[in-house]
Amino acid sequence: MELTFEQFSKDPNITMEYIWGNYFKKNRIFFKIKNESVAVKNLISIFNATLKLSNEIGFQAMTLRNLSKETDLSMGALYNYFPSKEELFKIIHINGFNLITNIINNYIKTETPPEQKMKTAIKIHIYLSEVEPLWFYFLYMETKNLKREDRKLSIGSELFTEKLFTDIISDGIQTGIYAERNILLTASMIKAMLQDWYLKRWKYTKRKISADEYASFIIEFIESYIKI
Amino acid sequence: MELTFEQFSKDPNITMEYIWGNYFKKNRIFFKIKNESVAVKNLISIFNATLKLSNEIGFQAMTLRNLSKETDLSMGALYNYFPSKEELFKIIHINGFNLITNIINNYIKTETPPEQKMKTAIKIHIYLSEVEPLWFYFLYMETKNLKREDRKLSIGSELFTEKLFTDIISDGIQTGIYAERNILLTASMIKAMLQDWYLKRWKYTKRKISADEYASFIIEFIESYIKI
DNA sequence: GTCTATAGTGCGATAGAC
DNA sequence: GTCTATCGCACTATAGAC
Numbered sequence A, B: 001m002e003l004t005f006e007q008f009s010k011d012p013n014i015t016m017e018y019i020w021g022n023y024f025k026k027n028r029i030f031f032k033i034k035n036e037s038v039a040v041k042n043l044i045s046i047f048n049a050t051l052k053l054s055n056e057i058g059f060q061a062m063t064l065r066n067l068s069k070e071t072d073l074s075m076g077a078l079y080n081y082f083p084s085k086e087e088l089f090k091i092i093h094i095n096g097f098n099l100i101t102n103i104i105n106n107y108i109k110t111e112t113p114p115e116q117k118m119k120t121a122i123k124i125h126i127y128l129s130e131v132e133p134l135w136f137y138f139l140y141m142e143t144k145n146l147k148r149e150d151r152k153l154s155i156g157s158e159l160f161t162e163k164l165f166t167d168i169i170s171d172g173i174q175t176g177i178y179a180e181r182n183i184l185l186t187a188s189m190i191k192a193m194l195q196d197w198y199l200k201r202w203k204y205t206k207r208k209i210s211a212d213e214y215a216s217f218i219i220e221f222i223e224s225y226i227k228i
Numbered sequence C: 001g002t003c004t005a006t007a008g009t010g011c012g013a014t015a016g017a018c
Numbered sequence D: 001g002t003c004t005a006t007c008g009c010a011c012t013a014t015a016g017a018c
Helices: A016-026 A036-057 A064-071 A085-108 A114-131 A133-145 A148-175 A183-199 A201-206 A211-226 B016-026 B036-057 B064-071 B085-108 B114-131 B133-145 B148-175 B183-199 B201-206 B211-226
Strands: none
Touching (some): A016 A036, A016 A085, A036 A064, A036 A085, A036 A133, A036 B133, A085 A114, A085 A133, A085 A148, A114 A133, A114 A148, A114 A183, A114 A211, A133 A148, A133 A183, A133 B036, A133 B133, A148 A183, A183 A201, A183 A211, A183 B183, A211 B183, B016 B036, B016 B085, B036 B064, B036 B133, B085 B114, B085 B148, B114 B148, B114 B183, B114 B211, B133 B148, B133 B183, B148 B183, B183 B201, B183 B211
């Protein structure tokens, strides 16, 4: 039975309550606020508002006054949830990278053979970015604004995904189902196609292309190139 | 004789002197400065510095103090070359879109048959973005910060390129050399691959992949999918 | 044609009341 | 746990000297 977006979207590990609840529990000691349900509710609200505003005008252009208005929290209250605007920026990045690597690892690790693994890897990327399009867009567009010391997180994330695909292709070549091609460039092209899905959201929405259609198309496109 | 990057890079229409010289001539009446060679020299310097700084920290984060330092012009002097920071932003966008459409039209219009036209269209995109990587990066990353009324320029540019490729593919299908596939999605994927070249410049530079290698790879990749 | 000095604005962050 | 009021700073833009 093939994985579909319908099924994937019900995974409890990708709900905001789960992600930010976890974040709160792990960092409890840093919060002045003690009431968990209040904290998580506001964390989610701040997080969503930040992604929305960053998507519209960019994170740097977003002011804390904008964020205050969007969340219905005063500027003073906001500072109970993050120590500085810069730190809010990092929190969103780090939680994003963690989410991506965790979810992908969960779904991929047991998959076999390479052909099936390739399909699942592509689908999970598309599905996850379909559930959190603004978050993915943010991670892509704002990465360059990370401080030098945090940039390695982002490069690590880019190369993690790429390695996932180079490994699958290598396996496929050894198994004899894939032709001998430039593995690194092929993996890069797969990434580029996955990213187009959330970078050009407006285009695909307008054309009414679903996540499953897009994933199928990419799989077909890639297979026509690498299959023997 | 196939076009190479070596040849293309000698085209006089893509030099900064030509582009900004033209811009100055067309807008002479708006400049307080009358000396053309001084004006063009400084326009090029301002333009290059803006692209460099925008690439590093983003256009919004770049201050006119940064720009002043990078160009060795005072803030007062800068304002002889553009009326406001916002207007500088638009000037770079508009000249960029013009350059791209002009160059591409020049090289493409006489090409035939579809298979050859496809090759040339891909090469010109890669070559032009190889000559001006920072400019292309800027156009891509900063587009969303255009005011609503100027956003149509950018969408127009995106769709212009896409139409170029859908037209070529349609021709190829009619000529019988291309299979019947999803034309719009195929064109989108071609665009995504072309864009990866300047969006991930650091990666390809590190891996020592040349513009010609990259172009050849994309052509091979796409042909394996659409050729009958 | 370019400079320095500064006006006016809006930002991130915090103190202290409730 | 959240609010209002405000501080100090850095920004864009301009006026007037050279």
